[in-house]
Amino acid sequence: MNAARLTPIPAASSHPTYPAVDIATLRAWHPYDIAESLERAEMSPLDIIEVLLRIGNHKALDAFQHLGIETQQACLEAGNTQTMLRFIENMDPDDRVDLLKKVDTDIREAMMPLIAQAERNEIRRLWHYAEGTAGAVMTTEYAFFPAAITVANALERLRLQAPDKETIYYIYITDADRHLQGMISLRRLIMSKPQTALADVMQTNVIAVRHDMQVEAVAEIISKYDFLALPVVDGEDRLLGIITVDDVIDIIRAENTEDFQRISAVVPFEEQYFKRPLTRLFWNRFCWLAILLFTSILSTAMMEWNLALLQQMVALAFFIPMVTGTCGNAGTQSATMVVRALALGEVFPRDYWRVFYRELLMGLALGLSLGFMAYFRVLLQDHNVMIGFIVAVALLATLLTANLAGALIPLVLRRLNLDPALTAGPFIATIIDAVGITIYFQIAVLLIKIF
Amino acid sequence: MNAARLTPIPAASSHPTYPAVDIATLRAWHPYDIAESLERAEMSPLDIIEVLLRIGNHKALDAFQHLGIETQQACLEAGNTQTMLRFIENMDPDDRVDLLKKVDTDIREAMMPLIAQAERNEIRRLWHYAEGTAGAVMTTEYAFFPAAITVANALERLRLQAPDKETIYYIYITDADRHLQGMISLRRLIMSKPQTALADVMQTNVIAVRHDMQVEAVAEIISKYDFLALPVVDGEDRLLGIITVDDVIDIIRAENTEDFQRISAVVPFEEQYFKRPLTRLFWNRFCWLAILLFTSILSTAMMEWNLALLQQMVALAFFIPMVTGTCGNAGTQSATMVVRALALGEVFPRDYWRVFYRELLMGLALGLSLGFMAYFRVLLQDHNVMIGFIVAVALLATLLTANLAGALIPLVLRRLNLDPALTAGPFIATIIDAVGITIYFQIAVLLIKIF
Numbered sequence: 001m002n003a004a005r006l007t008p009i010p011a012a013s014s015h016p017t018y019p020a021v022d023i024a025t026l027r028a029w030h031p032y033d034i035a036e037s038l039e040r041a042e043m044s045p046l047d048i049i050e051v052l053l054r055i056g057n058h059k060a061l062d063a064f065q066h067l068g069i070e071t072q073q074a075c076l077e078a079g080n081t082q083t084m085l086r087f088i089e090n091m092d093p094d095d096r097v098d099l100l101k102k103v104d105t106d107i108r109e110a111m112m113p114l115i116a117q118a119e120r121n122e123i124r125r126l127w128h129y130a131e132g133t134a135g136a137v138m139t140t141e142y143a144f145f146p147a148a149i150t151v152a153n154a155l156e157r158l159r160l161q162a163p164d165k166e167t168i169y170y171i172y173i174t175d176a177d178r179h180l181q182g183m184i185s186l187r188r189l190i191m192s193k194p195q196t197a198l199a200d201v202m203q204t205n206v207i208a209v210r211h212d213m214q215v216e217a218v219a220e221i222i223s224k225y226d227f228l229a230l231p232v233v234d235g236e237d238r239l240l241g242i243i244t245v246d247d248v249i250d251i252i253r254a255e256n257t258e259d260f261q262r263i264s265a266v267v268p269f270e271e272q273y274f275k276r277p278l279t280r281l282f283w284n285r286f287c288w289l290a291i292l293l294f295t296s297i298l299s300t301a302m303m304e305w306n307l308a309l310l311q312q313m314v315a316l317a318f319f320i321p322m323v324t325g326t327c328g329n330a331g332t333q334s335a336t337m338v339v340r341a342l343a344l345g346e347v348f349p350r351d352y353w354r355v356f357y358r359e360l361l362m363g364l365a366l367g368l369s370l371g372f373m374a375y376f377r378v379l380l381q382d383h384n385v386m387i388g389f390i391v392a393v394a395l396l397a398t399l400l401t402a403n404l405a406g407a408l409i410p411l412v413l414r415r416l417n418l419d420p421a422l423t424a425g426p427f428i429a430t431i432i433d434a435v436g437i438t439i440y441f442q443i444a445v446l447l448i449k450i451f
Numbered sequence: 452m453n454a455a456r457l458t459p460i461p462a463a464s465s466h467p468t469y470p471a472v473d474i475a476t477l478r479a480w481h482p483y484d485i486a487e488s489l490e491r492a493e494m495s496p497l498d499i500i501e502v503l504l505r506i507g508n509h510k511a512l513d514a515f516q517h518l519g520i521e522t523q524q525a526c527l528e529a530g531n532t533q534t535m536l537r538f539i540e541n542m543d544p545d546d547r548v549d550l551l552k553k554v555d556t557d558i559r560e561a562m563m564p565l566i567a568q569a570e571r572n573e574i575r576r577l578w579h580y581a582e583g584t585a586g587a588v589m590t591t592e593y594a595f596f597p598a599a600i601t602v603a604n605a606l607e608r609l610r611l612q613a614p615d616k617e618t619i620y621y622i623y624i625t626d627a628d629r630h631l632q633g634m635i636s637l638r639r640l641i642m643s644k645p646q647t648a649l650a651d652v653m654q655t656n657v658i659a660v661r662h663d664m665q666v667e668a669v670a671e672i673i674s675k676y677d678f679l680a681l682p683v684v685d686g687e688d689r690l691l692g693i694i695t696v697d698d699v700i701d702i703i704r705a706e707n708t709e710d711f712q713r714i715s716a717v718v719p720f721e722e723q724y725f726k727r728p729l730t731r732l733f734w735n736r737f738c739w740l741a742i743l744l745f746t747s748i749l750s751t752a753m754m755e756w757n758l759a760l761l762q763q764m765v766a767l768a769f770f771i772p773m774v775t776g777t778c779g780n781a782g783t784q785s786a787t788m789v790v791r792a793l794a795l796g797e798v799f800p801r802d803y804w805r806v807f808y809r810e811l812l813m814g815l816a817l818g819l820s821l822g823f824m825a826y827f828r829v830l831l832q833d834h835n836v837m838i839g840f841i842v843a844v845a846l847l848a849t850l851l852t853a854n855l856a857g858a859l860i861p862l863v864l865r866r867l868n869l870d871p872a873l874t875a876g877p878f879i880a881t882i883i884d885a886v887g888i889t890i891y892f893q894i895a896v897l898l899i900k901i902f
Contacts, residue, residue, distance in 0.1 A: 030658075032675050036796075155641065162642050169620050169637070169679075186620070186637060190606065191613050207481075223704070224483055226697040228620075228679065245696050246677040252700065253674070256707045257791050273792035274805065282816050285784055289821055292780050293828070299772040300832065310768065314761055317768040321750040321775065321884055329743050329881075333736055340708050341724035345487075354725065365733050370740055377744070381751065430780075433772055 023054050031059045035066035039272075045071070045078035053083070061090040069099060070275055076103050076111075085114050092166070093119075093140050097126045134218050135211035137251070138232045138241030141165050144172040145198060147181055152194035158186075167244055170229045173202050178238045180208060180231055208233045211240055218243055219251040220345075259343070259421045298434030299324075306441045309448075316444060319378060319391045323398055324436040326374075328429045330366060331402035334359055338410045339420045349415040355407050363403035367396035390447050394440040401439065402432045474505050482510045486517035490723075496522070496529035504534070512541040521726055524553050532558075536565055543617070544570075544591050548577045585669050586662035588702070589683045589692030592616050595623040596649060598632055603645035609637075618695055621680045624653050631659060631682055631690045659684045662691055669694055670702040671796075710794070710872045749885030750775075757892045760899075767895060770829060770842045774849055775887040777825075779880045781817060782853035785810055789861045790871045800866040806858050814854035818847035841898050845891040852890065853883045 026034055034055065038048050048071065052060040064072065064087040076084050076099065088096060088111065100108050100123060112120065122140055129135030143165050145154050154171065162168050171189065173182040182202035192201045208231040209218055222230050222245060229242045303310065303317075310317055338355065341347040347355065371392040378388035410420035477485055485506070489499050499522065503511040515523065515538040527535050527550065539547060539562065551559050551574065563571065573591055580586030594616050596605050605622065613619050622640065624633040633653035635643075643652045659682040660669055673681050673696055680693045754761065754768075761768055789806065792798040798806065822843040829839035861871035 030676060159642050162638050187613050190641075191610050223697070223700040225481060228696075245679075245700075246674070249674040249696075249700060249703065252703055253795070257795070272797040273788060274797065274809075278809070278813065282813060285781070285813070286817060286820055288784075289777055289780055289817060290824060293773060293777050293821060293824060296773040296776050297828070297832075299776075300769045303769045304832070307765065311765055314758065314765065317761065318751045318754045320772070321888070322744060322747040324772065325747050325750075325881055325884060326740055326744050329740055330736070333739075337724060344704070344708070346723040346725065358725075358729070362729065362733060362736070366737060366740060369737055370744060373741060373744060377748070381748075381755070430776055433776060437772070
């Protein structure tokens with residue numbers, strides 16, 4: 001026997017695109033890689049279907065599942081109904097419902113009667129779960145047995161059912177009405193004596209989630225307890241489906257993308273970068289930027305208000321970007337740390353007092369040291385002790401405010417059940433700008449009056 | 452038989468902390484929850500050890516593993532060597548090495564001779580793998596068999612080995628020198644005929660990674676192919692260990708935290724929020740903010756340069772925060788989208804031309820529409836057509852620049868093997884501020900000359 005041929009992983013950035021690859025090569029690839037290369041080749045939907053049909057094995061059916069949902073939709077709307085039926089029937093139940101919800105109503109209604117009875121019933125069952133809930137991402141292809149059968153019997157049945165199940169590593173024990181009674185891992189099952197009843201070896205202490213739980217919370221539970229799957233039940237503890245760990249990874253990634261986009265004031269997009277329609281993206285970005293532009297009215301108003309002072313001491317204007325910029329950065333720092341700590345469960349809203357104390361201390365330390373630096377920086381450039389003093393004190397006061405606001409606003413948002421990630425965004429930064437300029441001029445007026 | 456007792460998941464935010472919970476209650480909890488409540492109670496290391504000893508079952512040993520590494524270290528340095536030995540020996544090999552690397556040298560040297568021979572050899576084997584590589588996070592507790600044994604024999608051996616293995620759902624086939632020859636999933640194994648040799652049912656097309664691969668790349672492979680585990684090999688394809696999917700979830704989370712921190716100019720911290728030492732955090736934040744403060748010298752210099760113009764038309768200063776703020780936001784938007792698309796493999800550096808074209812179009816559309824809005828905004832407040840015109844044109848030019856810079860700089864950084872996430876950070880924003888102010892005044896001077 002030869003040594004195993006360790007499959008070289010196609011380096012993502014050097015992915016050959018379809019025209020350069022022949023069908024025989026594609027046939028040897030993992031379905032995920034087939035899908036990725038089809039996506040990147042930017043072929044027409046009909047060409048994609050053509051290539052998948054020419055590959056012609058089960059991998060081609062699986063590759064369809066790995067295509068982006070917009071590509072799937074385009075294929076479904078362009079392709080022959082009978083051909084597409086095979087792809088549709090092979091899909092995971094939850095992905096299939098997502099796709100059918102997206103597709104043109106006429107096409108869906110033409111296709112539904114042709115879908116096999118069992119799959120059709122499943123589609124109906126999954127149809128009403130709201131997006132973003134456990135019910136909408138669960139799969140119904142799980143292994144379940146009654147408690148009365150023996151371990152040997154369960155293993156025998158598993159052998160037959162295995163090809164149709166998403167996972168057989170966790171087996172669920174239900175009564176005749178599908179009430180969840182327990183679970184047993186395949187590891188435990190093969191370690192148990194063959195003639196024992198499942199009832200005697202199963203674990204009855206099962207962590208399950210309701211179908212209406214948010215997927216982010218489900219992901220949290222699976223990742224914290226290192227589960228491979230989590231059962232989903234209805235209000236009466238009847239088993240509805242399971243959520244597997246690979247879905248959880250996708251959920252965590254999508255959640256992080258959302259947070260990143262929210263931080264930069266882009267309403268989250270589902271599509272891949274190059275697939276996002278430019279007009280929708282334009283409106284999305286335009287609206288945010290327009291709101292931010294109008295928020296900056298505050299900063300402008302503050303300067304107009306102090307027109308006389310500015311005309312008298314125009315150098316004051318020079319240091320506004322420095323003060324607002326530095327304080328905006330400090331606020332973003334504390335906001336990001338608290339937002340992330342909230343997401344990871346390291347901090348809770350009730351910790352506000354501890355967070356306040358910590359960030360007050362930090363804000364004072366940063367404000368004093370940076371204020372000191374700013375003072376000398378102004379002297380170096382401007383030789384004006386008064387302006388140096390104004391800038392330093394304004395920096396200290398603004399930084400303290402920004403640092404505390406950045407840290408505490410996420411806690412308030414979380415308490416109000418809003419997304420704390422909004423804080424780290426430009427909206428707050430724009431407000432901090434205005435507050436910074438206000439403080440700046442207040443302190444300028446005050447100090448000029450005193451001296 | 453009663454319906455299963457579905458374990459209520461302790462709501463994270465209402466986690467009772469230790470003093471409020473008696474030992475009997477803790478005994479019923481999942482090790483993860485025990486660890487979490489001990490962490491939150493902020494007990495001394497000796498008290499933590501005391502509680503774990505009083506719980507006294509295997510869950511207590513596992514709970515130690517779920518404590519943060521700083522807490523583990525504190526316990527190890529405070530506790531009795533003999534007691535701590537039990538906790539150490541129960542740890543996963545990779546976590547154990549991480550902890551021993553962190554702990555005081557004297558304590559490590561006192562403990563090493565007491566650790567059982569097998570574990571000690573393992574520690575030596577894992578010691579030299581660099582942090583952040585596959586070798587450093589892999590576990591060596593995997594199931595492996597020779598190719599010649601039968602399916603029935605393999606199942607029999609698995610039954611005995613299962614308790615000591617991290618996972619038995621993927622089984623690896625190796626020769627006498629541990630060269631990886633193939634793998635078989637437990638699902639496939641129990642579906643195979645008992646008398647077949649493993650050689651005939653195993654999959655020889657195995658995706659494996661080298662021990663020096665970065666963990667982020669490993670996470671990418673596992674999540675893309677939906678694997679439960681991935682084998683790690685040396686330069687000669689000898690099996691060294693495996694990386695399991697639950698580790699991958701932790702890697703993805705850590706990676707995202709790092710990105711978030713980098714975006715907000717905080718050097719990534721490993722510790723939990725409340726555990727970060729204030730002095731180190733201060734220096735970390737101070738250095739970044741000081742650098743940014745000095746970068747803003749550019750903005751100030753630009754304004755001084757145009758002192759005469761500003762004194763003549765002081766209202767020009769009013770709209771600087773609006774122009775730089777809006778353009779900074781637009782740049783952050785495009786940067787975040789491209790950074791995320793790079794991370795998810797939707798965009799590659801060689802796509803620069805497509806990205807350029809897309810963001811040029813978008814920048815023009817946004818610049819024209821927001822410039823138009825800004826024009827009316829200035830008229831409303833200032834009744835000065837000239838300033839309105841200057842602001843609108845400056846906004847268009849700066850936004851176009853910021854949008855393109857935000858989108859293209861991440862591609863350049865990636866090409867240079869630097870982290871693209873740096874782009875979305877305040878460093879670039881500060882530079883955009885200066886560039887924006889420069890463009891603003893250039894256009895003001897130009898337009899005033901023309902009219």
